[in-house]
Amino acid sequence: MSSQNAFELNKGPQLGSKSPEGTGGVATDEDHQPTLLENQLCVSDFLKIQSAFEPSEPCQTICMSREEFMQRMTEVVGWGTNDEYGELFDKVDVAQDGFINWDKLTSFMLLALYENDERAKATVLPQWKDLEFLPTKHKDTIQKVIFLKSSSRYLTISKEGLLGIWGENLKLQETLPIISDATKLKHLWVTSLASLENVNKIAVAFTSKEICFYDLLSKGEFPCQYKLQGLKGTPICMDYWYNPLDANESILSFGDTTGKVQAIVFTTALISLFERPANAHEDEEVTATINWTELLSGYHKCCYTLQHNLHHGDWVRQVTYNASLDALISSTTSNTNTVVVxxxxxxxxxxxxxxxxxxxxxxxxxxxxxxxxxxxxxxxxxxxxxxxxxxxxxxxxxxxxxxxxxxxxxxxxxxxxxxxxxDKVISSDEGSTVSFWMIDTGQKIKQFTGCHGNAEISTMALNANETRLLTGSTDGTVKVWDFNGYCHHTLNVGQAGAVDISQILVLKKTILVTGWERYASCKTVGRQSVFI
Incomplete structure (x- = not known):
């Protein structure tokens, strides 16, 4: 149905003069049907209509024809036209019996009100609360956030390998470093995280082309139980599924930088994910190294692999296994083979x-x-x-x-x-005010005033993660803000002198500031300013 046809269906005849008594009606969706009679009737109107259908004997049922209904309603209710009550009669008499009673009328009204209520619920927009930033100990990009249903906790992991454990109230409980023996800590780069809830483990992927499996039930730090090595590409996204009816059956799927989608299908997950070395004791916390070629060859009887490379070298951005389709779904940012099932x-x-x-x-x-x-x-x-x-x-x-x-x-x-x-725009003015706007609606969603006192804001910039806003002013200062309006740092570029700052460039650990005084200021975390 075209939008034009939909609009025509919503058009109806104009209502007659309505008494003030009807202004407290039961209309629930005036935006959709503002002129329909049934949306204008109030409780007192329904009581009058009910009295018109009340029989003199309890065992009788009063039925009205179309003409009788129009005449009686205009007399009893006291407002509305014959045409409007005639339209209401036609809607109630869907079987075209030529008459209606009180039961038919109430059934129609209940159904109409229910449909209006469902339509209103479907079109109501969520009322978002103000954005709240949680204090964290992560020093780099947070790669993944997952929720553990079994313990009602959240896990966050950042690129530098720090695992955060959060309570259900979003309070940080503990942080633990995730370390891989294959790389030094300063070179470590975590790419993804997956929760293996049926076996109380997590899988962490690294740029060292390995996936490590950690036990969540161990006290203190999580020990690495298995280390999967020998992957041809760096895994950058992971997903885990297990059968709720048979927790032994589970699938860990992951996509890499070479365009490959791969999956490990576990058949005895509750017993063991992989075959452990014959000389290893069960109570020993020794990391078992698994080579990808071993999985491909079928050496491990408790699991097998699935894979394809239909993405042809494009980075796989997301992958998941869906049980209802019994298929792996993956995607890339390429315009060919964007989504593969x-x-x-x-x-x-x-x-x-x-x-x-x-x-x-x-x-x-x-x-x-x-x-x-x-x-x-x-x-x-x-x-x-x-x-x-x-x-x-x-x-x-x-x-x-x-x-x-x-x-x-x-x-x-x-x-x-x-x-x-x-869809967000950040603006500032000469009065040192910063405002946040939604592009599509033009709605102002947040505003900070007096950011640099009486000095004018001359330039702004965002950091790479877009979690901090930097403002430069004509008073020679650069301030670093979060989106709750809290100033984390004040950098004095002008060294107590007025400097008109024209541009701010945010690098990984350095901030470059330029101005009309032909100076470039380099700000490094933890060091003093160096003028060039």
Missing amino acids: AWREKSKTPLKMTSFNVAEGIHAFDYHSRLNLIATAGINNKVCLWNPYVVSKPVGILWGHSASVIAVQFLATRKQLFSFSK
Whole structure:
């Protein structure tokens, strides 16, 4: 149905003069049907209508024809026209019996009000609270956040290998370093994290092309039980699934920088993930090294592998196994083979694969099993809905974002889809005020005043993670803010003199500041300013 047709269906005849008594009616969706009679009736009106249908004998039922209903309602209710009550009669008499009674009328009204209520719930936008930043000990990019259902805790892991353990109240409980023997701590780079909840373990991927498995039940630091080495590419995304009816059956899937999607299918996960060396004792906390070639050869009887390289060298940004499809779903930022669905076939070892092409690629995806839809977060600002069995084109396209969509998430309980993008603008003025705006609506969502006193803000910049805002002013200072309006640092570029700052460049550990005084100031964390 086109939007024009939908608009015409909502158009109706104009209401007649309504008494003041009807202003407290039961209308629940005035935006959708503002002129319908049934949306204007109030409780007192329904009591009057009920009295018109009350029989003189308890065992009788009063029925009215169309003409009788129009005449009686205008007399009893006291407002509205014959045409309006005639339309209401036609809606109630769907069987075209030529008459209605009180039961038919109330059934129609309850159904209409229920539909209006459901429609209103579906269109209500969430009322977000102000963004709150949690204090962390992470010193680098947080690569993954996961929730442990068994213990109601959150785990965060950052690029430098620091694991944060959070309570359900989002209070940081503990931090532990995740260390790999293959690399020195300063060269360590964690890429992803997955929770193996059925066996109380976590899997951590590193740029050293290895995946380590840690035991969450051990006291103190988490020991590394297994170390998977010999991967051809660096794993950058992981996902874990286990069968709730048989926890021995589970799948760890991961994608790497060479475009490969690989999965380890565990068949006896509750007993052991991999075969341990014959001379190793069960109570020893010794790391067992597993080589990828061993898994490919079938040496480990408790698991086997699945893999494909249909992404042809493009980095795999997201991968997941979906049990309802019995398939691995993966995505890249390429415009060819953007989303690949690799179906498992019980009788065949090779995976059966289909792919979708999305212009400019996507950042992420999500799958809704009941609706059988894959939602993709497009770099081209679009959210596309795909049927996994129809690869030619999406079944729907959702518009509204004015920047790249970075994530999508289905809310299955309400049949809703959340999409997230960087649709935000930051502005400042001569009065030293910083404002945050939503691009698509023009709504001001946050404002800081008096950031540099009475001095004018001359330039601004964001750090690489876009978690800190740097403001430069005509008073020669650079201030570092979070998005709650807290100033973390004040850098005195002008050395107690007024310097008109024109640009700020944020590097990894250095801040470069330039101005109209033909000086470049280099600010390094923990050191004094060095003028060039």
